[in-house]
Amino acid sequence: xxxxxxxxxxxxxIGVISxxxxxxxxxxxxxxxxxxxFYRLFFTVLLMTPxxxxxxxxxxxxxxxxxxxxxxxxxxxxxxxxxxxxxxLNYTSVASSTVLVTLQPLFAFMGAYLFFGEKLTGKSxxxxxxxxxxxxxxxxxxxxxxxxxxxxxxxALVACALVTGYLLFGQTIRKRLSLMTYTYIVYAxxxxxxxxxxxxxxxxxxxxxxxxxxxxxxxxxxPTLLGHTLFNWSLKxxxxxxxxxxxxxxxxxxxxxxxxxLSEKILLTQVIGAGIILLGVTIFxxxxxxxxxxxxxxxxxxxxxxVPL
Numbered sequence: 066x067x068x069x070x071x072x073x074x075x076x077x078x079i080g081v082i083s084x085x086x087x088x089x090x091x092x093x094x095x096x097x098x099x100x101x102x103f104y105r106l107f108f109t110v111l112l113m114t115p116x117x118x119x120x121x122x123x124x125x126x127x128x129x130x131x132x133x134x135x136x137x138x139x140x141x142x143x144x145x146x147x148x149x150x151x152x153x154l155n156y157t158s159v160a161s162s163t164v165l166v167t168l169q170p171l172f173a174f175m176g177a178y179l180f181f182g183e184k185l186t187g188k189s190x191x192x193x194x195x196x197x198x199x200x201x202x203x204x205x206x207x208x209x210x211x212x213x214x215x216x217x218x219x220x221a222l223v224a225c226a227l228v229t230g231y232l233l234f235g236q237t238i239r240k241r242l243s244l245m246t247y248t249y250i251v252y253a254x255x256x257x258x259x260x261x262x263x264x265x266x267x268x269x270x271x272x273x274x275x276x277x278x279x280x281x282x283x284x285x286x287x288p289t290l291l292g293h294t295l296f297n298w299s300l301k302x303x304x305x306x307x308x309x310x311x312x313x314x315x316x317x318x319x320x321x322x323x324x325x326x327l328s329e330k331i332l333l334t335q336v337i338g339a340g341i342i343l344l345g346v347t348i349f350x351x352x353x354x355x356x357x358x359x360x361x362x363x364x365x366x367x368x369x370x371x372v373p374l
Contacts, residue, residue: 073302080295085318087288102147103259108285124246139234140254150224157217159323163316165221172229188352195345202338
């Protein structure tokens with residue numbers, strides 16, 4: 066494999082900073098959560114459309130009726146993930162909300178166990194206990210401040226579970242479609258769900274002040290297109306575990322930006338809880354990497370011997 070022309074770690078760091086900005090933009094915006102999420106995905110799809118039509122539209126023939134249904138479910142879960150996460154930022158701090166959303170790998174682990182029968186390991190269980198303990202520490206600190214902060218924490222946790230559902234629904238389809246095609250379809254369906262939700266709720270799509278439209282566009286360009294595109298590009302040069310570990314720094318970046326731009330205080334309980342959560346998720350990711358490596362080695366031995374192990 067040829068070497069990357071640009072240091073992949075540098076671009077990975079830019080990707081983490083990009084996604085860290087998401088919560089800050091949401092805090093600045095006065096638009097309802099559903100409308101804000103709709104425009105984030107609407108502008109993302111709009112910007113992706115020319116590239117999709119030029120290079121990927123032929124893949125639509127590979128999609129079955131069942132796949133369309135799964136894409137719709139994934140889009141719905143993603144839509145309500147954004148709604149609840151954006152709403153959580155109206156009640157709790159950027160630090161608490163983004164840290165709790167980083168529990169996603171643990172939710173994915175539980176989903177894989179419940180729906181796909183993946184085995185539990187001792188370290189996986191320990192990592193889950195640590196992460197849940199960390200979330201309790203954060204919630205306890207927020208509860209002492211106000212009940213509304215605790216409500217925001219709960220919304221962030223549910224939002225985290227929803228984004229895990231989005232990923233689980235999509236994992237079978239992703240084996241047959243390119244990332245671009247799958248993402249384009251799910252983002253479009255998610256935008257449609259958000260549009261219907263906002264109409265039913267009675268939220269207005271216009272008029273908004275000029276700075277609001279800037280926030281809508283920034284959410285599409287910086288955390289969605291730039292941030293996630295850099296993560297996907299990095300996969301060619303760096304391991305999935307490395308990228309997953311780097312994403313854990315999102316709440317750190319978000320908390321620093323919130324302290325600097327929004328004058329949000331960082332509580333001791335948030336620091337301790339975040340540290341416990343990050344430790345738990347780190348243990349989980351390291352164990353996952355170890356298991357994948359072991360499976361890969363077994364397959365190599367099986368291939369050489371010709372005897373199933």
